[in-house]
Amino acid sequence: MSANLSATFYLISGILFILALRGLSSPETSRQGNYFGIAGMVIAIIVTFLSVGNFGSGFIYVFIFLVIGGSIGSFIAFRIPMTAMPELVAGFHSLVGLAAVFVAISAFLNPEAFNLGSIGNIKLASLIEMSLGAAIGAITFSGSIIAFLKLRGIMSGAPITFKGQHFINLFIGLTIIFLIYYLCRSQSPNIFWTIVGISFFVGVLLIIPIGGADMPVVISMLNSYSGWAAAGIGFTLENTALIITGALVGSSGAILSYIMCKGMNRSFFNVILGGWGATDQTSSSKSKEQKPTKSGNADDAAFLMKNASSVIIVPGYGMAVAQAQHALREMVDALKKNGVKVSYAIHPVAGRMPGHMNVLLAEANVPYDEVFELEEINNDFANCDVAYVIGANDVTNPVAKSDPQSPIYGMPVLDVEKSKSVLFVKRSLSPGYAGIDNDLFYRDNTLMLFADAKKMTEEIVKSL
Amino acid sequence: MEIDPFIFRFSIFILSIFVGYYVVWSVTPSLHTPLMSVTNAISSVIIVGAIIAALASSSGKIFETSSIFGFLAIILAAVNIFGGFLVTQRMLQMYKKKKK
Numbered sequence: 409m410s411a412n413l414s415a416t417f418y419l420i421s422g423i424l425f426i427l428a429l430r431g432l433s434s435p436e437t438s439r440q441g442n443y444f445g446i447a448g449m450v451i452a453i454i455v456t457f458l459s460v461g462n463f464g465s466g467f468i469y470v471f472i473f474l475v476i477g478g479s480i481g482s483f484i485a486f487r488i489p490m491t492a493m494p495e496l497v498a499g500f501h502s503l504v505g506l507a508a509v510f511v512a513i514s515a516f517l518n519p520e521a522f523n524l525g526s527i528g529n530i531k532l533a534s535l536i537e538m539s540l541g542a543a544i545g546a547i548t549f550s551g552s553i554i555a556f557l558k559l560r561g562i563m564s565g566a567p568i569t570f571k572g573q574h575f576i577n578l579f580i581g582l583t584i585i586f587l588i589y590y591l592c593r594s595q596s597p598n599i600f601w602t603i604v605g606i607s608f609f610v611g612v613l614l615i616i617p618i619g620g621a622d623m624p625v626v627i628s629m630l631n632s633y634s635g636w637a638a639a640g641i642g643f644t645l646e647n648t649a650l651i652i653t654g655a656l657v658g659s660s661g662a663i664l665s666y667i668m669c670k671g672m673n674r675s676f677f678n679v680i681l682g683g684w685g686a687t688d689q690t691s692s693s694k695s696k697e698q699k700p701t702k703s704g705n706a707d708d709a710a711f712l713m714k715n716a717s718s719v720i721i722v723p724g725y726g727m728a729v730a731q732a733q734h735a736l737r738e739m740v741d742a743l744k745k746n747g748v749k750v751s752y753a754i755h756p757v758a759g760r761m762p763g764h765m766n767v768l769l770a771e772a773n774v775p776y777d778e779v780f781e782l783e784e785i786n787n788d789f790a791n792c793d794v795a796y797v798i799g800a801n802d803v804t805n806p807v808a809k810s811d812p813q814s815p816i817y818g819m820p821v822l823d824v825e826k827s828k829s830v831l832f833v834k835r836s837l838s839p840g841y842a843g844i845d846n847d848l849f850y851r852d853n854t855l856m857l858f859a860d861a862k863k864m865t866e867e868i869v870k871s872l
Numbered sequence: 873m874e875i876d877p878f879i880f881r882f883s884i885f886i887l888s889i890f891v892g893y894y895v896v897w898s899v900t901p902s903l904h905t906p907l908m909s910v911t912n913a914i915s916s917v918i919i920v921g922a923i924i925a926a927l928a929s930s931s932g933k934i935f936e937t938s939s940i941f942g943f944l945a946i947i948l949a950a951v952n953i954f955g956g957f958l959v960t961q962r963m964l965q966m967y968k969k970k971k972k
Contacts (some may be wrong), residue, residue: 418920421917422888425914425917426888426891426892426895428910428914429892429895429896429899429907429910429911430895430898432899432900432903432906432907432910433898433899433900434900435900435902435903435964435967435969438903438906438964438967439961439964439965441910442910442957442960442961442964445910445913445914445957445960446957448914448917449913449914449916449917449953449957452917452919452920453919453920453923455920456919456920456923456924457923460923460924460927460928462927462928465934466926466927466934466939467927469926469934469943470923470926470927470943470946473926473943473946473947473950474946474950475950476947476950477946477947477948477949477950477951477953477954478950478951478953478954479954480947480950480951480954480955481950481951481952481953481954481955481956481958482954482955482958484951484955484959485954485955485956485958485959485962486958486962488959490963493905493909493959493963496909496955496959497905497908497909497912500909500912500951500952500955500956501912503916503948503949503951503952504912504915504916504918504948504949504952506945506948507916507918507919507922507945507948507949507952508918510922510925510941510942510944510945510948511918511921511922511925511941511942511945513938513941514921514922514925514938514939514941514942514945515921515925517937517938517941518925518928518938518939520928521924521925521928521938522921522924522925522928533878627908628908631908631911631912634912634915635911635915638915638917638918639885641918641921642881642885643878643881643885644921645920645921645924646877646881647920647921648881648884649917649920650917650918650920650921651881651884651885651888652884652885652888653914653915653917654885654888654915655885655886655888655889655891655892656888656891656892656895656896656911656914657892657911657912657914657915658889658892659889659892659893659896660892660896660907660911661908661911663893663896663897664896664904664907664908667901667904754901754902756901761904761905761908762901762904762905762907762908763901763902763903763904763905763906763907763908764905766901766902766903766904766905767905767906767963767966770902770963770966770967770968771966773966773968775968775969776902776967776968776969777969779902781901781902
């Protein structure tokens, strides 16, 4: 296949990828979008086979490895529970990162195959592109592994910080840039391997200081990195499909990081530079004095909701941990039978990744037109009888609106306290991840339901 | 004077960032998780590089250092392609409208 023809096909597959993302603007068009994405991928792979034109025994091996990887991927995709989505996405990011590193290594070892010059005499631009691709890929790989371990609970979600951390990161970052410059002058394989090695190390250092609940930002950020790594390799291979895709994925991840940071009213650097809990221990201990709370049981909650005319459900990470989404749907069905109007309110940073709660509710067969974003529903709390907070905490804290001293001041929160009564399902009065006491616990209109989210919801279903 | 082909590719890159910017802002927030899994799947188009690397052996042998890295990258990217698209499909199947 001629180079011009294959370039045209790569362009087509790039366009199909754009359409795949475009489809996600509404759930109706999203499935079609996914097929566009698959078509783009099939075209890219077939065109690559045709343009290499080598159908010898190597081709059979490529096919075998493709099948091996494909079977592993399909197996994971069918078996993974929806609550484990954040870990899965982090794990997949690490694979893209590592694949980028491997392709860059291969291009460095055998530049003739990619028309990049010869060993020891690789084109300058290609050398910069492949070392950048390898470095970003390596950072994506090790960073995603750490994120995966934290999300899976294998590693503690607590931020790991030490003195001079940011200085060390900056120093290593500059070292990488210097080494790339040096590589361009010397073409030395040792320098290339050093860049790859150090980059793996940076990925670890970058992610360990970030706390568990900041994971939505981290995952989005790594998503963005995997895109830039792909784009770097795309420049090396002079492949339009890869360049377009890399740019799309890179900007997608960056936008998601921005949305997540805005949802927490924090700057990107504030999140990246580490833990929240660490900055403000004093304010939480100060308000530790005993304040009265009202607590109730499942029957009280069932009574309140049955006699309400409208109920808003506020899910959070606790719902995912307790796997309470199915029980919750049953509860809502029972309420609807009683003529109660029910809707769901989702905070942008609820859960451990963007859109986490929406997927779980969709899994439990909750129709997506009953689920609303913060801006859409926040005014409705004032007219609602009961707000049922299940597994969310900091995102409902009214302190964010009233106390300029609070570390979460200015963060957009759900105006849960404006509803006539609040049912707050929580295991204890302990503060949320931000280490801030939730003012909502002590309000007159709040009834605390101390129990596991799933058990409590099931009990409410029984007494309805 | 002739324009370096790099500039062409760079133009494609920059324009794609802009396309990505506008397309992603129009994605509904409830589909942000599928967005992440599908971007993951499409970024595995890096497999084209892996295939070239695996098939281009300079010594005539199928397995040499550079092609082995290519084969490994093929496995990784294939896991991602199949896993990414299928899990996205699985998620998107679950988004249903209210039954009237």
